[in-house]
Amino acid sequence: MKVSQTAVQGVLLIEPQIHGDDRGFFYESWRQDVYAEAGIAGPFVQDNHSRSAKGVLRGIHYQIQQPQGKLVRATRGAVFDVAVDLRRSSPSFGQWTGHELSEDNRLMLWVPPGCGHGFLTLSDEADFQYKCTAYYAPEHERTILWNDPDIGIGWPLDGDPSLSGKDAQGVPFAEAELYP
């Protein structure tokens, strides 16, 4: 497994070791001891799976209380996955990092608590699966506007994204409730 630090402190890009043979492939998509050693602190308490059509953009989401660390990957298709640093005390506060995660490159991203998260679906359809370190708490959920100019995420968009009503009404970064 290869682990790389990204432009956002604590956001890690993970390249698992793939064991391919004439049957297909095998890899350990999470393993407590190895991932803990790499700095991916658990424990994980919830697994999620979403499916999105091309052009669907979900995010930028975070929970102001019960913040979630997320270990994310695309198990079908491809997405452009983004983490935004929302920790005022962080050296990379306000910065974002974006990476293509796909069923072909099998990359994963570790998004620690304190970061916002979102993704854009690049393929006709994408299955997105992730482990979370805290339970979903809708009362604490917050959404920052996906195209906030102060953050300036470089989404690889071809036209307008498809958004939920909640995401279309995301809060500007400058007005958002953030972490200390």
Ligand SMILES: Cc1cn([C@H]2C[C@H](O)[C@@H](COP(=O)(O)OP(=O)(O)O[C@H]3O[C@@H](C)C(=O)[C@@H](O)[C@H]3O)O2)c(=O)[nH]c1=O
């Ligand atoms: C996130 C979540 C949603 N739901 C429900 C609420 C709603 O009826 C439906 C769809 O919810 P949403 O529109 O919030 O789903 P979605 O936009 O996919 O939300 C997710 O976006 C990505 C970017 C993240 O980082 C995740 O943490 C999560 O916020 O699923 C749960 O039951 N549990 C959950 O953990």
